[in-house]
Structure formats: C-alpha cells, structure tokens
Amino acid sequence: MPATFLYMSLADLAKLVFLSAIWGGSFIFLRVAVPELGPLLTAILRIGLAGLALMAFALMTGVDMNWRRNWRPFAVVGIFAGVLPFSCFAFAAQHLPAAHSAVLNSTAPLFGALFSVLWLSERLTVRKLAGLALGITGVAILVGAGALTLDRPTLAAIAACLVAAACYALSSIIVKKTGHPGGIHPIAMATGSLVMGGLIMTPTLPFALPIAMPSLTAMACIAGLSLLSSGLAQALFIPLIVKVGPTRAMTVSFLIPLFSMLWGFIFLREPIGLPTFIGGAVVLAAMGLVLSAAPPRAEDTVTAEA
Structure with a gap:
C-alpha cells in the first residue's frame, strides 16, 4: 500500500480496527443485558463502572484532571458521548437486532463531517462525501437494510439510534475544540466525561x-460494556479524535457492523449471508476514500498529548 494512500499511521489505523471490534461487541452485550436489567439501568451501570475504571487509571498514571477548571466540558461531553447515546442504544436494543443498531450508528461519520464543516472549518470534499455515502451504503448491504417491520416501536428505536449517532458526532467536535496544546488532556477528558455522566445519571437509579436479580451472563455483559466498550474505548478514541480529527476518527463506525455480525455469529449463532461479505468489501472501500482524502489544514491539526 503506498505511503500516500492513508494520511494516518499504521498504529492509528490499528486502533480504529480494534475500536471497531470492541464497539461491535457492545451491541451484542446490549441485546443480552437489556432484557434483564432494562435500558436505564444498563446505561447507568455502563457509564458509572467505566468512569470508575478510568478514574483509577488516571490516578495511577498521574493524569491531571483539574476538576475545578474542566468540570463544565467534562459534563457536556459526558452528556453527548455517554448519557444520551448509551441510553438511546440501550432503548433501541429492545426493538432492533444488534446489526441494525450498528448500521444506524454508522451515520455518525456523516454527522461528524457536517458538524466539522460548520464548527471546525474543515473542507467537505467530493472524495470525502463520496466515501461517507459509500460507507452507509456498504453497511446497509451488510445487514440487509429494509428487512425490518416499520411499526411504532421500531421507528422509535431507529430515531433513538440516529440521535445517538448525532450525539457521538457532536461530542467529537467538542473534544477536538478543547483538546489542543494547553487544553484538556485526552485521558482526562475520557475519564472526566464518564465520571460526570455517571453522576448526572445517578439520581435516576431508584427508578431503574x-x-x-440479573443472571451472571447479563452482569458479565455489563462488565464488557463498561470496561471494554466504554472505558478502554474512550481512552483510545478521544486521543485519536484530537490527533487525526473527528471525521477520520469516526470512520471507525463503518467497521462496527461487520464486527457486530461476526460476534453475533460466534456468540449468538446469528447467521451470516452473502450481504455480509459484499457489504464488508464496500465498507473497506469507503474507509479508503475517507482516509485518503486530503488531510486537514495545518492550523486545524492537533497532536494528542502523550
């Protein structure tokens, strides 16, 4: 592969694939946990346990949280990257198959590209726009979009997933704006946003x-959601947003349905058909278009802190 093909390092590309794998698993975890715990408790435990885990990591590594100065951006990112999307996807898990939620999550890069044009002055080139459109087409092929019965609960679940995707995109813009040299450390942002999100959701616990008593399997899924799909994922993803920009970082969601289908086949015995392989090829082509688009202007590019 020519060096000019991707404006990302191999390490950053590997992080994107790894994030896709663990986020693809999150939709499987939700399908198992939500029927037993309910959507609200699932979201509360997911964000709360992830915040505690990252807080312990931040303390051990000496990351300066600077709570007095940063609590407001922590709270805002916590709402848009945690509270709202976690709650929306947990709600949707009651009515949508895991792969369909993952498809709708793949609209996040499109929202991210549009928000970047509005608030980060990034150029929405024809190549990048074509890649985003191709990615959505690919994930639609991947899971056979259009096979759902569009009743009221299904439509509400689809709307919830789209709101969640838009929230993820908006949170990435906020992270990009605050994650500059002299700003908030990426790990501090990941930790603080989850902790604040957990605190915001705590008053709803008595109603959830x-x-x-949930089964051990459901609780194991909550642990996977919290520690892998939320805690570890945020610790990797937020520095990646700061380094490569929201649009490129959010192409991670194009691969999530592929992994969601794979994990569903392995752990839930969900069948995989020809659309999986065709859609997978289209998704990879879409990632190539978006990632090989011209990089952002130098003044808009920020290097993540070590």
Whole structure:
C-alpha cells in the first residue's frame, strides 16, 4: 500500500480496527443485558463502572484532571458521548437486532463531517462525501437494510439510534475544540466525561432497579460494556479524535457492523449471508476514500498529548 494512500499511521489505523471490534461487541452485550436489567439501568451501570475504571487509571498514571477548571466540558461531553447515546442504544436494543443498531450508528461519520464543516472549518470534499455515502451504503448491504417491520416501536428505536449517532458526532467536535496544546488532556477528558455522566445519571437509579436479580451472563455483559466498550474505548478514541480529527476518527463506525455480525455469529449463532461479505468489501472501500482524502489544514491539526 503506498505511503500516500492513508494520511494516518499504521498504529492509528490499528486502533480504529480494534475500536471497531470492541464497539461491535457492545451491541451484542446490549441485546443480552437489556432484557434483564432494562435500558436505564444498563446505561447507568455502563457509564458509572467505566468512569470508575478510568478514574483509577488516571490516578495511577498521574493524569491531571483539574476538576475545578474542566468540570463544565467534562459534563457536556459526558452528556453527548455517554448519557444520551448509551441510553438511546440501550432503548433501541429492545426493538432492533444488534446489526441494525450498528448500521444506524454508522451515520455518525456523516454527522461528524457536517458538524466539522460548520464548527471546525474543515473542507467537505467530493472524495470525502463520496466515501461517507459509500460507507452507509456498504453497511446497509451488510445487514440487509429494509428487512425490518416499520411499526411504532421500531421507528422509535431507529430515531433513538440516529440521535445517538448525532450525539457521538457532536461530542467529537467538542473534544477536538478543547483538546489542543494547553487544553484538556485526552485521558482526562475520557475519564472526566464518564465520571460526570455517571453522576448526572445517578439520581435516576431508584427508578431503574430490576424486579428480579440479573443472571451472571447479563452482569458479565455489563462488565464488557463498561470496561471494554466504554472505558478502554474512550481512552483510545478521544486521543485519536484530537490527533487525526473527528471525521477520520469516526470512520471507525463503518467497521462496527461487520464486527457486530461476526460476534453475533460466534456468540449468538446469528447467521451470516452473502450481504455480509459484499457489504464488508464496500465498507473497506469507503474507509479508503475517507482516509485518503486530503488531510486537514495545518492550523486545524492537533497532536494528542502523550
């Protein structure tokens, strides 16, 4: 592969693939956990446990949180990267198959590209726009979009997923604006946003308690959601946003449905058909278009802190 093909390092590209794998698993975790714990408790536990884990990591590594100065951006990112999308996807898991939620999540880069044009002065080139459109087409092929019965609960779940995708995109813009040299350390932002999101959701806990004790399988899925799909993922993703920009970082969501289908086949015995392989090829082509587009202007590019 020519060096000019991707304006990202191999390490950053590997992070994108790894993030796709663990976020693809999150939709499987949700499908197992939500029926037993309910959507609200699932979201509360996901964000709360992830915040505690990252807080312990930040303390061990000496990351300066500077709570007094940063609590407001922590709270805003916590709402748009945690509280709202976690709650929306947990709600949608009651009515949509995991792969369909992952497809709708793949609209995040399109929202991100549009928001970057509005607030970061990035250029929405024809090549990048074509890549985004191709990516959405690919994930639609991947899971056979259009196979759903569009009743009221399904439409509400689809709307919730689109709101969640837009929230993820908006949070990436906020992270990019605050993650400059002298700004908020990326790990501090990942930690603080999850902790603040957990605090924001805590008052709703009495209304979210389940009637019966959840199974060990459901609790294991909550642990996976919290520690892998939220804590570890945020610790990797936020520095990546700061380094490569929101649009490129959010192409991660193009690969999530592929991994969601794979994990569903392995762990839930969900079948994989020909659209999986055709859609996967289209998705990879879309990532190539977006990632090989001209990089942002030098003044808009920010290097993540070590």
